[in-house]
Amino acid sequence: MKRIGVLTSGGDCPGLNAVIRGAVKSSQQLGYECVGFLRGYEGLVDPVTYKQLNNKNTSGILNQGGTILGSTNKGRFVARSGVDNREELDIELLAGVKVTCEQLDIEGLVCIGGDGSLAIAQQFHEFGIPVVGVPKTIDNDLSATAYTFGFDSAVACATDALDRLHTTAAAHDRVMVLEVMGRHAGWIALHAGIAGGGDVILVPEISWNFEGVCKKIIEREQQGKHFTLVVVAEGAHLPDGGMVTRERRAENKQAALGGIGNVVAAEIQTRLGRETRCVVLGHLQRGGPPTTFDRVLATQFGAFAVDLIHRGEFGRMVCFNPPSIESVWITDAVSKLRTVDPTCSAVKAARALGISFGDCGTKGSPFAAVEKASAERPEEAEAGFVAAR
Ligand code: F6P
Numbered sequence: 001m002k003r004i005g006v007l008t009s010g011g012d013c014p015g016l017n018a019v020i021r022g023a024v025k026s027s028q029q030l031g032y033e034c035v036g037f038l039r040g041y042e043g044l045v046d047p048v049t050y051k052q053l054n055n056k057n058t059s060g061i062l063n064q065g066g067t068i069l070g071s072t073n074k075g076r077f078v079a080r081s082g083v084d085n086r087e088e089l090d091i092e093l094l095a096g097v098k099v100t101c102e103q104l105d106i107e108g109l110v111c112i113g114g115d116g117s118l119a120i121a122q123q124f125h126e127f128g129i130p131v132v133g134v135p136k137t138i139d140n141d142l143s144a145t146a147y148t149f150g151f152d153s154a155v156a157c158a159t160d161a162l163d164r165l166h167t168t169a170a171a172h173d174r175v176m177v178l179e180v181m182g183r184h185a186g187w188i189a190l191h192a193g194i195a196g197g198g199d200v201i202l203v204p205e206i207s208w209n210f211e212g213v214c215k216k217i218i219e220r221e222q223q224g225k226h227f228t229l230v231v232v233a234e235g236a237h238l239p240d241g242g243m244v245t246r247e248r249r250a251e252n253k254q255a256a257l258g259g260i261g262n263v264v265a266a267e268i269q270t271r272l273g274r275e276t277r278c279v280v281l282g283h284l285q286r287g288g289p290p291t292t293f294d295r296v297l298a299t300q301f302g303a304f305a306v307d308l309i310h311r312g313e314f315g316r317m318v319c320f321n322p323p324s325i326e327s328v329w330i331t332d333a334v335s336k337l338r339t340v341d342p343t344c345s346a347v348k349a350a351r352a353l354g355i356s357f358g359d360c361g362t363k364g365s366p367f368a369a370v371e372k373a374s375a376e377r378p379e380e381a382e383a384g385f386v387a388a389r
Pocket of ligand 1: 369
């Protein structure tokens with residue numbers, strides 16, 4: 001009997017189990033058996049580790065965080081060393097994966113992962129291993145899909161944190177800084193900042209300075225509001241352009257971002273003498289049950305991935321092009337990060353409400369101001385870095 005293989009690779013996120021379940025149930029409808037490889041790509045070779053997946057052992061996992069297959073972002077399979085640098089996989093490793101697939105009669109492999117993991121899937125495809133990709137990441141930074149599953153759940157977690165910080169900040173007249181994940185994209189900070197009533201949102205895509213942040217805090221005080229919520233993306237650049245990392249890594253490896261929240265909080269306290277606290281939300285954003293949106297998206301992704309295999313459309317990644325689930329070439333999906341467009345409607349709406357992006361704000365209509373700035377600095381707009389000054 002022909003089989004479909006499934007694996008989850010890279011950092012986990014809510015909704016992985018929903019994709020697995022969607023893939024398994026739909027592949028059984030089409031008459032396939034399903035196997036799940038353990039610990040991401042590692043389970044594919046030397047030693048090959050997998051388990052049979054069926055209706056029974058994928059029942060009741062729709063709402064569970066984590067992944068029943070395990071995952072890793074370390075080990076022998078690494079195809080990315082920086083934001084966009086491809087590292088070639090070892091040929092023997094690729095040959096080993098091909099043999100495993102042939103021996104197990106794998107018709108197609110569903111690789112569920114973020115940009116690094118999908119870059120590996122792309123190399124599998126180029127080597128003749130039948131793969132399809134499913135985009136996963138809380139960061140929502142994959143081009144070619146409007147949303148990755150996991151993002152909505154991470155935003156819900158960060159929004160809940162802001163709701164909680166709101167009341168304690170107000171009770172103590174404090175400035176609260178919430179650091180959220182997202183790597184080089186500010187999607188989580190932007191969406192949670194809007195949904196959780198943030199006053200200042202700092203993202204990698206909009207250059208900001210401490211004067212801008214402090215200005216907003218003082219403005220609020222003048223309006224009788226003696227507390228402020230600041231949301232900062234872990235990948236936001238400091239005013240001097242630097243980034244804060246939490247551990248040193250080899251020069252050619254992706255930096256482990258984190259720690260900017262404490263830097264921002266300390267500077268606010270020094271400059272304004274206001275009591276300031278920082279919360280680093282960290283991996284809480286990756287745990288727990290997926291939201292309903294992520295369950296629906298992940299289920300559709302799982303079923304669609306199996307359908308791609310059934311139709312023999314390998315080298316493709318499922319994507320969400322609202323309102324439809326479609327597919328694109330994996331190579332197109334991983335070639336460019338999708339970052340926040342500073343002129344997008346969410347940023348404009350936030351500015352219209354008086355939310356500061358730490359860039360000293362704008363006078364008059366923020367919509368017009370951002371558009372004017374884009375027109376004046378088209379190269380920056382093209383690179384996704386323009387902000388109203
Ligand atoms: O890509 C998902 C992500 O959670 C990022 O937002 C974060 O920077 C990174 O992974 C954390 O990775 P790790 O789990 O290796 O600390």
